[in-house]
Amino acid sequence: MSDESRDAANRSARDQKKEAYLRAIYDRYTGRFRGDGQQEASAQAQEVHAEMDDLLTRDLAKDAGSEGIRCGKGCSHCCHEPVEIWPQEAALLIDAMHEAGRELDRERLLRQSASTVENWRQQPLADRACVFLGADGACTVYEFRPNVCRKLLVVTDPVLCDATHQQPDSVGRWFSWEAELMESAALEVFGASLMPQALLKALNRTD
Numbered sequence: 001m002s003d004e005s006r007d008a009a010n011r012s013a014r015d016q017k018k019e020a021y022l023r024a025i026y027d028r029y030t031g032r033f034r035g036d037g038q039q040e041a042s043a044q045a046q047e048v049h050a051e052m053d054d055l056l057t058r059d060l061a062k063d064a065g066s067e068g069i070r071c072g073k074g075c076s077h078c079c080h081e082p083v084e085i086w087p088q089e090a091a092l093l094i095d096a097m098h099e100a101g102r103e104l105d106r107e108r109l110l111r112q113s114a115s116t117v118e119n120w121r122q123q124p125l126a127d128r129a130c131v132f133l134g135a136d137g138a139c140t141v142y143e144f145r146p147n148v149c150r151k152l153l154v155v156t157d158p159v160l161c162d163a164t165h166q167q168p169d170s171v172g173r174w175f176s177w178e179a180e181l182m183e184s185a186a187l188e189v190f191g192a193s194l195m196p197q198a199l200l201k202a203l204n205r206t207d
C-alpha cells in the first residue's frame, strides 16, 4: 500500500470513528428525550436548559478558542433572525410572561407567523425582531431564553452578524458538538417550529 493510500485509509477510519461517536451522543439524547414524557412542559424546558448551560460551561472552559467569543449584552443581530424552538420552550416563555404580568405583542406574532425561514428577512426590520427583544437590544427573557439562543456564540466582529448588510457565511461561530447534537435531538423529538408559531400555539392553549 502506498503512503497516500495508507493516509487515506487512516483518514477514513478516523472519520468513521468520529461519526460513530457523534451518532452515539445524538442517540443518547433522542432516547432520553423520548422517555421524558411525564414532566410538566415548563419544568422540562428548564431542566434541558440547565443541562445545556452546564454543557456549554464545560466545553467553553476546555476550549481556548472560546476566549475569542464576541457576543455581549445589547448586541442583537441574531435576535432579528428566524429562531426555531420546541413546544416546551414556548410554554416556558409564556409562563414566564404570565408570571411577570407581561403581555406579548400578539399582532407582531401574527404578522411574523406568516413568514418562513426562507422569507423572514423580507419583513420590515421592526417585525423581524424577536418579540422578547428589549428597546436596549437586550433579551427581556434571558433566564428563560431558548437553547438555540444559549448556544449561538460568535468569534467574529459583531458587525458581520448583521444579515441585512453582510453575507451570513462571513460569521465565525464557536460551537460545541455536544450542544449542537443535544439541541438537534430536542428539536427532532419534541418538534421544531419557528418561535412565532410556537408561541401562538402555546398562547392559544392558555387562553
Ligand code: SF4
Binding pocket: 078, 079, 080, 083, 130, 131, 132, 133, 134, 138, 139, 140, 141, 142, 145, 146, 149
Ligand atoms: S429569546 Fe432573547 S436571545 Fe433569543 S432571539 Fe429572542 S430576544 Fe434574542
